[in-house]
Amino acid sequence: MRAVLLAALLAAPALAKDGHGHGDAINNYTLVEEADITRFDGKWVANWEVQGWIGGDVNKFWWRTEGETKGPRLEQSEFQALYSRNIAMFFDAQVGLRHDIQPDARSYAVVGVQGLSPLFFETEAHAFFGFKGDVLLRLRQSFDLRMTNRLVVQPLFETDIYLTRVPERLIAPGPAIIEAGVLTRYEITRRVAPYVAVMFERRLGESARLAQAAGENPGGWSLRTGVRFWL
Amino acid sequence: MLRLLLLVTGLLLPALAQAGTYDLVVERAAMQIVPGRTDSVIAINGTVPGPTLRFKEGEEAVVRVTNKLSATTSIHWHGLLVDGAYDGAPGFNGFAGIAPGETYTYRIRIRQSGTYWYHAHSGGQEQAGQYGALIIAPKAEDPIKSDVEHVILLSDHTREDPARVQKNLKSDSGYYNWNKRTLPELMRDAKKFGMKATMAERAAWGDMRMDATDIADVTGYALLMHGRPTAAGPTLAFQPGQRVRLRFINGSAMSFMDIRIPGVPMTIVAADGRPVQPVTVDEFRMGVAETYDVIVEPPAGAHALWVETLDRRASVLGRLTSDPALTVAAPAARPKQVLLLAEMGHSMPAPGEACTAEHAAMGHCQIAGVTPVAAGAADPDCPPEHAAMGHCTPKAPAAVKPADPDCPPEHAAMGHCTPKAAGPRAATAVALAEKPAGGTPFPVVDYGYGKDPMAGMDHSKMKGMMNMPVLGKEGDTDGSGRVFGWATGAPYGARVLSMRDLVALNPKETAPPTREIIVRLQGNMERYIWTLNGHKFGEGPPIDVRFGERVRVTFINETMMAHPMHLHGMFFEVENGQAPGLMPEKNVIVVAPGRTQSIILTANEAGEWPLHCHLLYHMNSGMMGKLVVANVLGPDGKAVPAAGHVH
Numbered sequence: 001m002r003a004v005l006l007a008a009l010l011a012a013p014a015l016a017k018d019g020h021g022h023g024d025a026i027n028n029y030t031l032v033e034e035a036d037i038t039r040f041d042g043k044w045v046a047n048w049e050v051q052g053w054i055g056g057d058v059n060k061f062w063w064r065t066e067g068e069t070k071g072p073r074l075e076q077s078e079f080q081a082l083y084s085r086n087i088a089m090f091f092d093a094q095v096g097l098r099h100d101i102q103p104d105a106r107s108y109a110v111v112g113v114q115g116l117s118p119l120f121f122e123t124e125a126h127a128f129f130g131f132k133g134d135v136l137l138r139l140r141q142s143f144d145l146r147m148t149n150r151l152v153v154q155p156l157f158e159t160d161i162y163l164t165r166v167p168e169r170l171i172a173p174g175p176a177i178i179e180a181g182v183l184t185r186y187e188i189t190r191r192v193a194p195y196v197a198v199m200f201e202r203r204l205g206e207s208a209r210l211a212q213a214a215g216e217n218p219g220g221w222s223l224r225t226g227v228r229f230w231l
Numbered sequence: 232m233l234r235l236l237l238l239v240t241g242l243l244l245p246a247l248a249q250a251g252t253y254d255l256v257v258e259r260a261a262m263q264i265v266p267g268r269t270d271s272v273i274a275i276n277g278t279v280p281g282p283t284l285r286f287k288e289g290e291e292a293v294v295r296v297t298n299k300l301s302a303t304t305s306i307h308w309h310g311l312l313v314d315g316a317y318d319g320a321p322g323f324n325g326f327a328g329i330a331p332g333e334t335y336t337y338r339i340r341i342r343q344s345g346t347y348w349y350h351a352h353s354g355g356q357e358q359a360g361q362y363g364a365l366i367i368a369p370k371a372e373d374p375i376k377s378d379v380e381h382v383i384l385l386s387d388h389t390r391e392d393p394a395r396v397q398k399n400l401k402s403d404s405g406y407y408n409w410n411k412r413t414l415p416e417l418m419r420d421a422k423k424f425g426m427k428a429t430m431a432e433r434a435a436w437g438d439m440r441m442d443a444t445d446i447a448d449v450t451g452y453a454l455l456m457h458g459r460p461t462a463a464g465p466t467l468a469f470q471p472g473q474r475v476r477l478r479f480i481n482g483s484a485m486s487f488m489d490i491r492i493p494g495v496p497m498t499i500v501a502a503d504g505r506p507v508q509p510v511t512v513d514e515f516r517m518g519v520a521e522t523y524d525v526i527v528e529p530p531a532g533a534h535a536l537w538v539e540t541l542d543r544r545a546s547v548l549g550r551l552t553s554d555p556a557l558t559v560a561a562p563a564a565r566p567k568q569v570l571l572l573a574e575m576g577h578s579m580p581a582p583g584e585a586c587t588a589e590h591a592a593m594g595h596c597q598i599a600g601v602t603p604v605a606a607g608a609a610d611p612d613c614p615p616e617h618a619a620m621g622h623c624t625p626k627a628p629a630a631v632k633p634a635d636p637d638c639p640p641e642h643a644a645m646g647h648c649t650p651k652a653a654g655p656r657a658a659t660a661v662a663l664a665e666k667p668a669g670g671t672p673f674p675v676v677d678y679g680y681g682k683d684p685m686a687g688m689d690h691s692k693m694k695g696m697m698n699m700p701v702l703g704k705e706g707d708t709d710g711s712g713r714v715f716g717w718a719t720g721a722p723y724g725a726r727v728l729s730m731r732d733l734v735a736l737n738p739k740e741t742a743p744p745t746r747e748i749i750v751r752l753q754g755n756m757e758r759y760i761w762t763l764n765g766h767k768f769g770e771g772p773p774i775d776v777r778f779g780e781r782v783r784v785t786f787i788n789e790t791m792m793a794h795p796m797h798l799h800g801m802f803f804e805v806e807n808g809q810a811p812g813l814m815p816e817k818n819v820i821v822v823a824p825g826r827t828q829s830i831i832l833t834a835n836e837a838g839e840w841p842l843h844c845h846l847l848y849h850m851n852s853g854m855m856g857k858l859v860v861a862n863v864l865g866p867d868g869k870a871v872p873a874a875g876h877v878h
Contacts, residue, residue, distance in 0.1 A: 020321075020322055020768065020769055021353070021354050021851060022767070022768035022769065022850060022851055022852075022853055022855050023760070023761075023762075023767035023768050023769075023770075023851070023852050023853025023854075023855075024767065024768075024769065024853075025397070025851075027398060027401045027402075029401070029402045057758065057760050057767070057853075086758075089755055089757075090440055090755075090757055090758075116440055116757060118437060118438045118440065119434065119437035119438065120437050120440060145414055146411055146412070146413040146414060147413060147414055147415070148413055148415075149409045149410065149411055149413065190399070190403060190406045230402065230403075
């Protein structure tokens, strides 16, 4: 909550200006990138990945949440509240806070960039500095390949690279988790697109061995179906 | 300062003949624009478009506009010479718009004649239906003779809320483009041009993060011909033998249009309300907010009046008929375009620049000497080089009627007089009657929308954008049958209007401009931000011009879209290659992608005037500036607007 308030205050100058309606309008956008339920490891797994913003062309309040429930249990959940400022033609710099409820409660300061790289790669690169001393980098890339004007194949790749050991989360330094796959969506309208995703999500190296030693599944292939939509 | 304005106006208008009073009520309405569905629109006096207002030159028009909307509104008189306070653009000249429930009284001394229009200048209201035609009869005899006339106000209707359209563009700039290039298209291009060349071309577009198929930002429109889509059968009646005057107004929010009446040549006689020397065309392209007056003498029967948008995704079919029982059919579809990155560096010589034999042979230009300025001596469709190459046969010179003895060509060219009796010239844009051996499937059409800043340079030695790989030449087709280039679509042999063909009917004495003002048209399509000189409206300094000053304004289009640039309050002369006194006066000038176009403005109307792109969502995303005409500098050295009411 504090994070949301802080980021909202940072973005406030953008919201306070009196508009003339020629390029100074306050806009907003909410993208539910992934919302699906699937069977994995003998249980129903629900997954969400949502982000959005409110603001002008330069200053925005940006928020993001992602998480997963397995059976009745909340497996993982994180919330980010960021101040986002346009720094280059296609890129925003972002600072703010992240708070996780699961697997254990902890908070981070966030610094990063988000935007559109050459060749239309959607790029997110953030560093997270945990208040308990843990530090990680997250990189996410995705790309739209159009089969038709409605059928879009979207390869995507995301990795968490830890710089510190996080025993509570069974994490060792290095590239600890990767998520890669292909999300194929059909744009019924530009705003609503059901999808089928073939994803490979797994812990790597020592982080995988730590999880296995603790009796947890280090991850693997999954087939997910859901709906991508934006408001 | 207001006094000065009144004084100037008073000098221009020695007497007021009469006064007409008009009432306009702006109101939300649910209406069947497209048969079978009811859409929410903004109507004026209960109709879309609003009533056609008919003023007379010399009268004082009093227009009371009552706002029954829940939001502030406005009415702007497009192309009218008015006192700043009555121009109707909120944020300028102290005008704050018309609040809900209020009535605002416009007082306009009509000191011009011709075809104009009016529309809202607040948010997206214009798109919702708040527009109408405005026709002004000349005080004296009309130089344009006709037996019957039709006002053809063209518009693009959507059932979406304009605010939603803007939000969609801000969220996803490709939202309305259902013509994006696909993987199968890439494979077809690879088959035709080779995988390496195709990938290099796709990578070049990807590096720029631009879309080669971004021809129109908004689609899903129903084109309307005076409020009627094709399904409602818009019909224009005439009697055989009549001279029919068609007053075309592009009152759309976002749509460039190509207009033709297959089998019926059209003679352009006025542009943006100002008469021009008659020029005969088979088709013409209309930028948003332009008006053209056209004379046709159709043979008995029914003729298709075919209007389609540049991206070919919306159209309206009208019926120009002498018999209400006859029907018409739409002409065959034209290919969709795909833009060329190198189009920005395409070597098309500009007016006044050398026209090499190579270019002439490509149909890009005509060798100097055959350009029909005042009275055509040669057939502009068939310059001697082409005739020599066997490409065409020159027609008998049309204008070699006994030239007006009062006005020999030399004088006309100097702007001293207008030759009377000279028959219409033919449009110059398509010079080749048929496809030359080895030519591209479609001719490159020079619409005359600006010159190529890179013309004549060796592109292969240039860095950056000009060195972009291309798959085919302008006019070629890609692997999927799309045609390369923005300025394409017309077939060989079609006479297409070029901006260079426009010659003012009434020559005038002119002085050269004393300084140049550069206006760069820029944008970020991906984030849907559009700017002038890098500034959104209100962010940059105004353009200050002294009262009476004569300036050249040069628009440099650095984007991949065409922008119809509009100046309120004054006409400007378009530097289109015609002699100084004969340059056409307009209030909208289209600047094609990557092109540079200059205009000359005599700042003889004091006030704060909007200068903006007339694509509604470009303007509402920031593409507007303020041009201040004043003659006093304030204590801070900045110009003080002459019209007062500074806010």
